[in-house]
Amino acid sequence: MPETVDLSNMFNDAGMWAALIAACLGTYLWRGLGVFLSGKISQDSEIFKWLSAVTYAMVAALTLRIILLPVGLLSTVPIYVRLTVTILALIVMYSKPGERMVPALLTGTLALVLYALAINYIN
């Protein structure tokens, strides 16, 4: 957990809100542009298939980055622990395809919580 820092030394309040507004506009820009251009695309077209593949590659990249190279609290957990609980969850998920989302989620999450509890206890 990072130490609480006094942000006023590095960034004034107005500056933070300005950064927030700019970041929100930047995020909405993609959404709005996507809606604007989506009318030109048919769901049966080849370009739709390509765009779907690009999007899945992007969200998979993002997900794996968060698990493998996290910032903040998750980065305090060693990578082999993160990998182990992830694989545990995947095993539960694949044990009965299509019906195991909640058990798999609980397995992975509880395994990680138990690990952190054990570490807490040892220290």
Add this chain to the structure above:
Amino acid sequence: MSLNKEVVLQGAKDAFGAPAAVLFAGMVGFGAMGQANGLDIWLTSATSFFMFALPGQVVLIEMLVLGASGVAIAFAVTLTATRFFTMCLTLFPQFPEKQRSSFYYVLVHFMAMTSWAIAMKDFPKMEPEKRLSYFTGFALVCWGVSTPGTALGYLIAGQVPSYLNLGMVFINPLFFLLTFTEVKPRANRIAILLGAVIGPVSYLWFPNYSLLIAGLVGGTIAYSVDLSLRKKAIA
């Protein structure tokens, strides 16, 4: 705009359960992160309300704490949000063209990776006329729980032991990873595998552009492989 109230409610009902719970937990974890980094509760909650893109929100806080310039922050966050562009391009064409209206520009703000992933999975089984109403209900619930979750996480940050917080931060990426196992089209499955490898590797060299690189390179290779396999099947 013609929304079917019953279908909207069905979408909302389906969102309550794992999808909204996962998003809520992630936002609680994010609220706690805002508190731990010394931001105020208004700014932390505003990111969920107005940006509603958890990875971008994390980048925002991280860079604020590092004292990065506003321009650099906006640039980095905007780059993480590129996925919304292709998410829109693959979601909105699945609604019947006659339902297209300026309402899309409002609705799109409520789209998250969660609602997009569920739509991609379930829309093929759903009547096209019902999709817009269903998605509206589903997405609104996902967005609706996010800001309260963030504020709650901020307020209870001191009282929640870090092992519980850890679970809440982890449940979100784990949920997405698990939904990937349910993706059916072959091109998309290959794309997921390639993106999962290219993303983290390219992040080590080009942190700002890693998602774009993984998307374009991984997605294009996956599409090409699938196309050549389809051609072979016909030949």
